[in-house]
Amino acid sequence: MNHLDELEAESIYILREAYKKFGKLGMLWSIGKDSTVLMWLAKKAFYGYCPFPFIHVDTTYKIPQMIVYRDKIARELNLDLIVHTNEEAVKAGMGPDKGRLVCCRALKTDGLQQVVEKYEFEGLILGVRRDEEGSRSKERVFSERNKDYEWDYTNQPPELWDQFKTDFPKGNHIRVHPILHWNEIDVWEYILQENIPLIDLYFAKDGKRYRSLGCAPCTGTIESTASTVGEIIEELKHTKTSERAGRAQDQEDAYAMQKLRKDGYM
Amino acid sequence: MQCRSSVKTDICKEGYQMSENKETLKIVVVGHVDHGKSTVIGRLLYDTNSLPEGAIERVKRISKEKGKPFEYAYLLDAFEEEQKQGITIDTTQLQFFTKKRDYVIIDAPGHKEFLKNMISGAASAEAALLVIDAKEGIKEQSKRHGYILSLLGIQKVYVIVNKMDLIDYSEEKYHAIKEDFNIFLNTLQITPLDYIPISAFYGENIASYSHKMPWYKGKPILEAIDEIPKDKDISHKPLRFPIQDVYKFDSRRIIVGRIEAGTLKAGDEIQITPGNKTTRVKTIEAWTPKDQTDVAAAGQSVGITVADEFFNRRGEIISHRKDVPIISNRFRANIFWMGKTDLIMNKKYKIKLATAEVEAEVKSILKVIDASTLSGKEKALRVRINDVAEIIVETKEAVAFDEFRHSKATGRFVIVDGYDVAGGGIISRAEKAINLKGGFVKENYYLNSRIFEEYYYSVQDNSIKNVQTDNKLYYVGDEITTTGDTYVYPDSFDIIGIKDGMVVKIRNKIIEDILSLQDYTYNKLPLINARGFGIRVRNQEEFNQLIEERDDKTDNISKDVEFSNQWFSLNQYKHIKFSEDSVYIIEYNI
Numbered sequence: 001m002n003h004l005d006e007l008e009a010e011s012i013y014i015l016r017e018a019y020k021k022f023g024k025l026g027m028l029w030s031i032g033k034d035s036t037v038l039m040w041l042a043k044k045a046f047y048g049y050c051p052f053p054f055i056h057v058d059t060t061y062k063i064p065q066m067i068v069y070r071d072k073i074a075r076e077l078n079l080d081l082i083v084h085t086n087e088e089a090v091k092a093g094m095g096p097d098k099g100r101l102v103c104c105r106a107l108k109t110d111g112l113q114q115v116v117e118k119y120e121f122e123g124l125i126l127g128v129r130r131d132e133e134g135s136r137s138k139e140r141v142f143s144e145r146n147k148d149y150e151w152d153y154t155n156q157p158p159e160l161w162d163q164f165k166t167d168f169p170k171g172n173h174i175r176v177h178p179i180l181h182w183n184e185i186d187v188w189e190y191i192l193q194e195n196i197p198l199i200d201l202y203f204a205k206d207g208k209r210y211r212s213l214g215c216a217p218c219t220g221t222i223e224s225t226a227s228t229v230g231e232i233i234e235e236l237k238h239t240k241t242s243e244r245a246g247r248a249q250d251q252e253d254a255y256a257m258q259k260l261r262k263d264g265y266m
Numbered sequence: 267m268q269c270r271s272s273v274k275t276d277i278c279k280e281g282y283q284m285s286e287n288k289e290t291l292k293i294v295v296v297g298h299v300d301h302g303k304s305t306v307i308g309r310l311l312y313d314t315n316s317l318p319e320g321a322i323e324r325v326k327r328i329s330k331e332k333g334k335p336f337e338y339a340y341l342l343d344a345f346e347e348e349q350k351q352g353i354t355i356d357t358t359q360l361q362f363f364t365k366k367r368d369y370v371i372i373d374a375p376g377h378k379e380f381l382k383n384m385i386s387g388a389a390s391a392e393a394a395l396l397v398i399d400a401k402e403g404i405k406e407q408s409k410r411h412g413y414i415l416s417l418l419g420i421q422k423v424y425v426i427v428n429k430m431d432l433i434d435y436s437e438e439k440y441h442a443i444k445e446d447f448n449i450f451l452n453t454l455q456i457t458p459l460d461y462i463p464i465s466a467f468y469g470e471n472i473a474s475y476s477h478k479m480p481w482y483k484g485k486p487i488l489e490a491i492d493e494i495p496k497d498k499d500i501s502h503k504p505l506r507f508p509i510q511d512v513y514k515f516d517s518r519r520i521i522v523g524r525i526e527a528g529t530l531k532a533g534d535e536i537q538i539t540p541g542n543k544t545t546r547v548k549t550i551e552a553w554t555p556k557d558q559t560d561v562a563a564a565g566q567s568v569g570i571t572v573a574d575e576f577f578n579r580r581g582e583i584i585s586h587r588k589d590v591p592i593i594s595n596r597f598r599a600n601i602f603w604m605g606k607t608d609l610i611m612n613k614k615y616k617i618k619l620a621t622a623e624v625e626a627e628v629k630s631i632l633k634v635i636d637a638s639t640l641s642g643k644e645k646a647l648r649v650r651i652n653d654v655a656e657i658i659v660e661t662k663e664a665v666a667f668d669e670f671r672h673s674k675a676t677g678r679f680v681i682v683d684g685y686d687v688a689g690g691g692i693i694s695r696a697e698k699a700i701n702l703k704g705g706f707v708k709e710n711y712y713l714n715s716r717i718f719e720e721y722y723y724s725v726q727d728n729s730i731k732n733v734q735t736d737n738k739l740y741y742v743g744d745e746i747t748t749t750g751d752t753y754v755y756p757d758s759f760d761i762i763g764i765k766d767g768m769v770v771k772i773r774n775k776i777i778e779d780i781l782s783l784q785d786y787t788y789n790k791l792p793l794i795n796a797r798g799f800g801i802r803v804r805n806q807e808e809f810n811q812l813i814e815e816r817d818d819k820t821d822n823i824s825k826d827v828e829f830s831n832q833w834f835s836l837n838q839y840k841h842i843k844f845s846e847d848s849v850y851i852i853e854y855n856i
Contacts, residue, residue, distance in 0.1 A: 001565050003288045003368070012567040013510070013524050020511045020580065044553050045522075047569065049515040130359055134344025137358040140386075154347055154355055158382040158604050158687045160389030163618045163680040165687065181370075183361055194554075240319040254328065255346040 004190050007182055008041065013162065014141055014178040015045040015125065019052070021166045022123030022174065026082070026115075028266060029054040031066045031199055032213040034127035037187055038179060040196050042125075053080040055115055055124075057266075059107035060090050061215035069199045082119070086111040096217045100249045101256060107215075109265045113149050116173060125176045126266050131183040133244055135258040140165065141180055147171040149264030184243050185236050192229045203227045212244055220246035289367040291494060292359075294388040296415065297397035298407035299376035302428040304354055305466040306397055307373050308338025310487065313473035316362035317341065338466070342373045355380055357387030366492045376407050381652050382604040385414060385690065393422035393494045395487070400439065400463070401432040404447050406638040412447075413637040413654060416454040417600055417692065419674060422494050425451075425458045426487065430479065431465040437481045453640060459494065460484050501563035503527040504589035506668070506676045508620035509538075509582045513569070520551050520569040521578055523621065525562055526675035528586075530570070532560040538582050539666040540593045540738075543747065545574040581622030583666040583676060587751060591666040591676060593734065596629070596697035601681070602637075602654045605688030609649035609657075609681070618687075619679035622665050626681075630658040649689075658697060664704070664734075669693055699734060706740050706761070706770045708780035713763045713770060717798035720752045722845035730842060744777050753840045759792040762801060764816055783813075800838025 001009070018025060027042060029035045042050055056070060074081045086094075089106040096103045116124065130137045140156055142164035157165050165174060179187070191198060201210045208221040209232075222241070226232040244250050250257055257265075295303045311317050325340045328349060340349055348355050354375040362369050372391055374384040388394065394415050398408050415423060425447060433439045444461045451458060462471055463482055470476035471486040484490065505528030513520045530536075534547045551569040552558045562568045583591050603609050609628060617626040633656045634646040649655040670677030670692035681689035705714040720733045740746060748755040761770040767783040788809040793801035803809045812833055 001563075003290060006290075006565060009524065009565055009567040016510050016522055016567070044557070045567070046513065047515060047518075047520065047551060047553050051515070131361065137342075137344055137360070138356045153345065156356055156383065156386075158680075158690070159386045160680065160687075160690055161675075161678055163687060163690075167616075167682055167685040169685065181359070194556075240317075242318040242320070245320075254324075258345060 004186065004193055007179075007186055007190070008044070010181065011038075011041045011178040012045040014164075014176065015042055017162075017164060017166075018123050018125060018142075018174075018176040018178075019046070021164075022121075024119065024121045025052040025123040025125065026055045026119065026121050027052060027125040028112075028127070029056055029070075029081070030127070030213070030266075031056070031062075031070050032127075033187055033191065033198060033202060034129065034179060036196060036198055037190055038125065038127040040194060041178060050080065052125075053082050053119075055082045055084065057108055057111040057115065058083050058085045059103075059111065059215050060085055061095065061107070061217055063201060063210075063213065063216045063219065065201055066199065066213060073197075082115060084111055084115045084118075086114060096215070096248075100218060100252050101260060104249050104260055104265065105263065109149070109260065109263055112266060113264055116149070121173055123174045123176055125178060127179055128177050128266065129182050129184070129187075130180050131243075133242075133250060133257050135255075135261050136180075139177055139180055141177050142166065143175045143177065144168055145173050145175060145264060149173075151262050151264070153258070153262060185233060188229055188233045188236065192233065198229075202232065204231075210246070212247055214247055214249075218248040220248070222246060289496065290370060291367055291393065291491070291496060292370045292372060292391045293393045293395060293491060293494075294372040294374055294391035294420070295395045295397060296374045296384060296388060296407075296411040297376055297426075298399065298402070298405035298411075299353065299378075301376065301397045301399040301402065301405070301408070302466050303376060303397050304339030304342045304373055305337075306395065306426060306428065306464070306472075306487070307360065307371050308341040309466045309469055309472050310371065311341060311360060311362055312338065313469060313488070314362045314364065316360075353377060356383045359387075364488060364492055369491070374411075376411075378407060378410070378652060381410070381414075384411065385418075385602065385604065388414060388420065389418055389690070391418075391420060392497050393424075393491070394420050395424050395426050395491075396458075397426045397428050398443060398447065399432075400427050400429045400443065403443055404450070408447070409450055409639070410637040410652070412451055412456065413454060413635075413640075414602060416456050417602055417654060419670065419692065421456065423451075423456055423458045424487070424490055424494075425461045427461060427463045428466050430463045430470060431468055435463070435465075435470075435476075435478045437479070450640070460490065462487055462490060499564070500527045501529050501565075503564070503673065505530055505534075505536075505584070505586050506591065506620075506673055507568075507584040508622070508676065509578055509580050509584065510621050511580055512578055518551065518571055520571060521584070522567070522569040523584075524567045525564050526620065527564050527673050529561060529563040530568070530584075531562075535587055536572070536584050537587045537590050538578060538584050539590050540582065540664045543574075543578075544587060545572045547571075548573050581620075581624070581665070583620065583622075591668050591673075592696045593664050593666050594696045594699040595661045595664045596658060596699055597667065597693045598632075598656065598658050598695045598697055599679070599691040599693050600654065600656055601649070601689050601691030603649045603651060603689045605651060605681075605683050605686065607683065607688075608651070609655070609683075609689060611647070615688075616682040617659065617661060617665075617679050618682060619665060619667055620676050624665055625662040626659050628657050629660045632656040632658065656694075657691075659691075660700075664699065667693055667696075669695055704734070704738055706777065706780050708742050713761070713766055713768045713780065713796060715761065715763070715770075715796045717753075717755070717761060717794065717796065718747070718750060719798060720750055721840055721842045722752070723842050724845050726846065731845075740777055742777050742780060745775050746772065746777065748772075748775055752843050753798055755794065755798070755839050756792050759794055760786075760789075761796060762793050763796045766796070794839060795834060798840055800835035802833055802835060 094106045128136050140159045204224045204227045209224045211222050226235040329337045358373050372387040374387040440463050464471040473488045506526045510523035537544050548571040611628050631646045633642050635642045635654050637654050668677045678692045680687045723730050758773045769786045770780050771778040793803050
């Protein structure tokens with residue numbers, strides 16, 4: 001088994017545990033590379049079938065090409081896709097001008113909570129990784145959120161020998177992180193190995209590309225000439241910039257992501 | 267819902283060379299609070315140039331704001347609470363690489379109150395760095411963490427004597443610590459790979475040799491860890507494939523799970539325990555053509571189809587027929603307790619062992635050990651948080667497992683108390699199964715039966731042993747397996763429970779009826795007793811004689827022997843096979 005096979009085997013094991021344990025299960029698909037890899041892993045785990053719906057929390061501020069791509073893929077793959085927007089907040093004029101963290105909370109955290117509530121999800125599968133940023137580096141594979149969607153990060157349960165947190169009071173839910181142990185280069189090498197289709201925003205055009213995807217007003221491009229997966233991997237092997245450097249919400253405050261994620265952010 | 271189609275793309279056609287066989291080693295860094303674990307890791311990341319741009323600047327800024335000297339630990343202690351209090355609360359994992367291989371380095375908290383987080387981090391590691399402060403010397407958590415490492419089966423340990431600068435790089439003091447700690451580690455049967463004197467803060471003996479300690483002839487950390495051997499491949503070991511789930515999305519019935527040890531091939535004869543069913547592997551399933559295979563080995567998450575379709579459930583273990591796991595409802599284990607409330611006897615807990623989940627009670631607490639002093643207390647009544655103990659567990663149903671030293675993944679378990687994983691343990695040995703309810707049932711008729719026992723001659727200790735492989739309850743209408751490893755029964759026969767006065771009628775492998783011996787009429791079909799021995803009855807007259815003598819029989823051993831020798835045939839339907847390994851055999855008195 002090579003390195004990628006080992007990562008894949010562990011991720012498939014986690015996905016199958018989640019499917020076995022949670023009656024109401026959904027997978028967040030943000031159109032980005034990580035959750036697209038997750039979708040691929042799910043197809044492998046369940047032999048081409050996807051026994052749970054995908055969820056996209058649409059802030060209405062996403063990079064427009066993402067929405068076009070999302071709808072195209074959903075049609076082609078006949079995806080069971082739940083698209084949800086916090087309409088009330090959007091109508092009330094919520095946007096990054098109200099403060100980036102305020103906006104993230106309203107359109108992403110609250111939006112996600114509305115979906116969980118509406119569909120009564122017990123488990124949500126997310127493509128977060130430890131190497132992305134500090135608060136994610138401390139995550140568990142099965143991470144509990146209470147009735148108020150809060151993460152009690154200073155008192156996380158033990159997690160050992162792939163025996164995950166599967167017992168919890170009704171009303172709480174579990175965030176499942178099947179690719180928590182992957183790093184950014186692993187994701188790209190896997191995309192290359194498996195030939196996984198991906199949105200072209202990641203590939204350089206006119207000397208620029210996106211390294212991480214999000215909402216248009218808060219997501220920046222990087223200088224790059226990497227126009228193929230192989231070139232991206234080469235570029236990442238030599239960069240010293242962090243992956244989420246182009247994500248404005250992360251830079252708002254030294255503990256911005258911790259604070260957002262404590263309240264239920266993805 | 268189905269999403270079988272795949273979107274074609276042309277972005278992946280370039281000739282990028284994947285780094286094949288890139289090896290990864292997971293190392294956990296443990297030790298007492300403030301002995302410098304996070305600093306060691308921070309320094310390793312710094313010296314291997316593994317930090318993203320701005321990380322050092324950010325830490326400088328935070329350190330300055332807090333009026334503290336530069337703190338490498340902030341690189342790992344990401345939580346605000348951790349940085350403000352200067353402690354590691356939760357475990358984290360970071361990656362760096364040397365020329366030889368990739369590393370995942372796991373930071374574990376040193377505070378006693380965060381032991382559960384330390385265990386969460388350490389449980390996935392292959393090797394460990396145990397950090398000791400040269401000035402403070404060996405403290406409570408140095409010992410407790412050492413003990414936990416040995417419990418988790420982590421044998422590859424470097425002891426890092428940190429803060430050598432605070433003792434003026436003294437060789438003498440270093441050797442004193444080394445001798446002291448070796449005594450402790452030896453009682454745990456841990457022989458450290460080596461001791462390394464360092465100063466993490468000043469980078470002495472981290473990436474390169476320290477000129478401050480010319481007396482040290484060993485290697486700096488970065489070179490030393492490259493010498494840690496990887497765990498041996500376990501694909502040649504006996505097959506252990508715990509069933510995780512069974513899927514039926516289409517016409518295929520796919521049994522999925524991860525192969526924990528050994529190798530599985532299409533066509534293999536397999537046994538499924540504790541249900542004791544045997545069948546053959548038909549196919550190994552794959553979604554993409556690239557993944558098609560007829561062989562799968564340890565570490566792989568796979569799905570298989572089998573020749574005979576019968577009810578399988580999560581928690582059963584698939585093995586090859588000649589090397590099955592132990593089946594029992596009792597075992598002895600060494601555990602560590604992380605629960606807020608004490609572990610007590612006769613309370614209902616849930617055990618999660620590989621994919622099995624079963625209700626269990628602690629029947630005996632043989633010994634409780636304070637891991638920081640090794641002082642033990644025999645026959646305790648409870649196990650408190652952060653203590654380790656030796657206990658006997660009794661599960662409600664029979665489970666399949668192994669001793670930890672033979673198979674790690676199927677020899678360890680966690681204990682769930684309410685909603686929480688509160689303890690973990692490794693199985694040191696199987697205990698004789700008792701209170702098991704395997705047998706035949708119809709309403710208020712119940713016959714405890716051992717007709718599915720297997721008989722082996724252990725070459726290792728030259729004795730005959732019998733193994734209870736099936737503890738299921740069978741009901742009228744159920745089908746039974748008439749052929750085992752060491753028995754072959756006819757398709758139709760009657761089981762006479764001589765002592766219990768009950769009869770089970772088997773017709774074409776199906777249980778037709780269960781009735782009282784009084785209501786039974788002899789019908790010339792073969793008779794077998796509740797242990798599977800043939801009964802020497804050929805006609806009605808002999809049957810009547812059997813019943814008569816049975817009624818005469820009192821609880822007298824010698825009469826019992828006489829009766830048995832007269833009426834029972836040990837080898838009519840059963841035979842004895844040679845077995846090389848007695849470890850997987852639970853003894854019964856025949």
